[in-house]
Amino acid sequence: MTSVLYDTPGPRAKRRNVILSVVFFVLLALFLWWVWITMDEKGQLKWDLWEPFTTTQAWTTYLLPGLANTLKAAAIAMVIALPLGAVFGIARLSDHRWVRGVSGTVVEFFRAIPVLLLMLFANEIYVRYTDVSSEQRPLYAVVTGLVLYNASVLAEVVRAGILSLPRGQSEAAYAIGLRKGQTMSSILLPQAVTVMLPAIVSQLVVIVKDTALGGVLLNFTELLNSRSTLAANYANVVPSFIVVAVVYIVLNFILTSFASWLEQRLRRSKRGTGAVLAADAVDDLNAGEVGGTAATGHGGKT
Numbered sequence: 001m002t003s004v005l006y007d008t009p010g011p012r013a014k015r016r017n018v019i020l021s022v023v024f025f026v027l028l029a030l031f032l033w034w035v036w037i038t039m040d041e042k043g044q045l046k047w048d049l050w051e052p053f054t055t056t057q058a059w060t061t062y063l064l065p066g067l068a069n070t071l072k073a074a075a076i077a078m079v080i081a082l083p084l085g086a087v088f089g090i091a092r093l094s095d096h097r098w099v100r101g102v103s104g105t106v107v108e109f110f111r112a113i114p115v116l117l118l119m120l121f122a123n124e125i126y127v128r129y130t131d132v133s134s135e136q137r138p139l140y141a142v143v144t145g146l147v148l149y150n151a152s153v154l155a156e157v158v159r160a161g162i163l164s165l166p167r168g169q170s171e172a173a174y175a176i177g178l179r180k181g182q183t184m185s186s187i188l189l190p191q192a193v194t195v196m197l198p199a200i201v202s203q204l205v206v207i208v209k210d211t212a213l214g215g216v217l218l219n220f221t222e223l224l225n226s227r228s229t230l231a232a233n234y235a236n237v238v239p240s241f242i243v244v245a246v247v248y249i250v251l252n253f254i255l256t257s258f259a260s261w262l263e264q265r266l267r268r269s270k271r272g273t274g275a276v277l278a279a280d281a282v283d284d285l286n287a288g289e290v291g292g293t294a295a296t297g298h299g300g301k302t
Contacts, residue, residue: 039238042238044238044239049234049235049236049238049239050236050239052230052234052236053239053243058230058234061230062226062227062229062230062233063223063226063227063230063243063244063247065221065226066221066222066223066224066225066226066227067223067226067247067251069139069211069220069221069222069223069226070208070211070212070222070223071208072139073139073142073143073146073211073214073220073222074146074204074207074208074211076143077142077143077146077147077150077207078204078207080143080147080151081146081147081150081151081154081207082154082200084147084151084154084155085150085151085152085153085154085155085157085158086154086155086158086189087155088103088106088107088151088152088155088158089154089155089156089157089158089159089162090158090159090162090184091103092104092107092155092159093159093162093163095180103155106152107152107155107156108152109152110148110149110151110152111149111152111153111156113149114149115145115146115149115150115210115213116145116213116217117145118144118145118148118149119141119142119144119145119146119213119214119217119218120141120145120217120218121145122140122141122144122145122148123137123138123141123218126140126141126144137218138214138218138219138220138221139214139220141214141218141220142211142213142214142218142220142222145213145214146207146210146211150203150206150207153203154200154203157196157199157200157203158192158196160196160199161192161193161195161196161199162184162188162189162192164192164195165188165191165192165195169183169187169188169191170183170187170188173186173187193266194263194266194267197259197262197263197266198259198263200259201255201256201259204255204259205252205255205256208248208251208252208255209248209252211223212224212225223244223247223248224244227240227241227243227244
């Protein structure tokens with residue numbers, strides 16, 4: 001049996017796949033065993049290093065406030081970058097050349113600059129030309145850098161999602177008299193959301209992780225920056241890195257799981273929604289059609 005994408009593996013291919021899988025898991029187990037032995041030899045598995053994470057003080061004093069700042073910066077950046085990216089993505093599809101040119105220049109410019117440089121430039125602008133307090137300045141700089149970079153990336157995601165739709169969608173809308181703005185808002189964007197959702201979620205995960213860049217150079221007290229303070233107080237550098245990594249994994253897993261659930265729900269809602277009629281309703285409908293046909297025929301004879 002064959003498929004459009006691949007040929008169904010035969011007996012030899014199945015045996016080869018099984019052997020490769022076994023070898024991979026054996027190598028993975030050996031690697032994990034080596035990591036465990038190395039950490040044990042270096043004394044990183046001592047209970048004294050892990051005990052602080054079983055108390056509430058380490059979480060309420062360091063990790064949870066850092067996590068709250070991470071989520072705050074990421075949420076603000078998401079709320080601003082998503083609509084801004086949609087506007088620039090739609091503008092790149094405009095019929096007016098000057099609109100396409102301006103939006104394309106802005107998108108390509110900010111997409112080409114590393115997000116860390118954008119944060120640093122934003123921080124300098126806030127220092128020199130604004131009255132933002134020194135306590136709030138790192139948050140403002142991090143959010144500004146994240147918005148400028150990710151909005152430009154999301155603009156390309158939106159543009160690609162709209163262009164991926166069949167041209168017949170637009171042509172049918174124009175045929176019934178809809179303008180381009182109405183076609184975009186009522187027909188193209190609702191359909192493109194499902195196509196764009198995986199890429200949008202991937203970018204949102206990037207936003208959450210990129211908040212750590214602000215803690216490296218701008219002293220923004222996000223999760224990773226709070227970890228360094230915790231490790232300095234408890235002298236547990238490696239365990240603190242592991243715990244924070246697990247927190248990031250759980251956070252991003254929740255985000256991607258929610259996005260997968262939302263995507264499946266959107267796909268189900270776009271399937272056929274015709275109501276199922278009962279037998280009596282079908283008989284009444286057929287009777288009405290027969291009566292109307294008879295009346296039309298009678299009227300034609302007269």
